Amino acid sequence: MLMRRIDPASGAIIMANGIFLYGGIQAFPYIDQYLGEVLAILLFIAWTGIYLRLTVQFFQKDFLLPFLNNPIQSFTIGTWIAGVSVLCNVLLKYFPETLLFLQVMSIINIALWAIFLVTMIKSFKTLLKEKNSSIHGVILLSTVGTQSIVILLENLFTWVPEIIFESLVLLGVLFYIVGVFLLARRYLTTKWTLIDDWKNTNCIIHGALSIxxxxxxxxxxxxxxxxIWFWMSVFVLLVIVEVIEIIRAYKRIKKLGFIKGVWTYHISQWSRNFTFGMFFAFTLAMNLNSVYNFPEYFIHFQLILLPLWAKVVLLTLILEIWLSFYSITTSRKMSIY
Structure with missing residues (x-):
């Protein structure tokens, strides 16, 4: 009996849940203290199951070539890379004694990113040559995957020269600029509707900047x-994108009803959870970092925002987990929302 194919973007499940354990859970000390290690182990088990299936599928000829030659779908490899990076950081946080094992995982992940780098450049060249009305935020996984490698190196390989970090960050920024250009060209030069053509993955517009x-x-x-300027820009962009999302949800509910409009599972919804969690992790890291000398008003604003945003991250994550299990148990068709 053939194994049912898994969605190539399934790494986003690990990304979304992992970033909560890496950052957001710190706003809930009770959960962190009593459930943190258990949840980290469960994340590792989930990662093992998902990535074993992805690995088997990746080496199937009828999947591999069409997948790599698809200039948009091929960017979902970024979820595999970021998923491993986040998982390694989570396991290091709760089980620091596993450092050597995590370093081996990281080296394999870096090798995968190197392969992804070649694929990304090829895909970007294809997309730049001709307009594609199907482009959406998934192409910004080029930045997410690259920056996740930076964080992985910084946390697990402290001896790596700073020039490597700086070069990779700049490369990720370059990918972001190219990706946003392609998105802008797609939405400014082709006909589209908010209900049908604005994708969940467009939230990576701010998520890629957060990471x-x-x-x-x-x-x-x-x-x-x-x-300070960078964080404020990300915050403003997050507000703009999520207002668009709210308007889109309203329009979909009005046209399709609540269930078909917004309450139907799709794998791409995990990208929203990841970007929410990443913004929290970014903000928390700024607030705790002693390298920078932020003004008091800025720190105070973040201290007000962090506990509020942590609740948003946790609530949306619980809803997505519930919705995914509900979808499995009821075999409900997936929507594009």
């Missing part, structure tokens, strides 16, 4: 003034 900011803060890169 870039986290990479900068973790490595102590950039100046205090730049990081």
């Amino acid at each position: 870039t900011g986290l990479a900068m803060v973790t490595g102590g890169l950039m100046t205090t003034g730049f990081m």
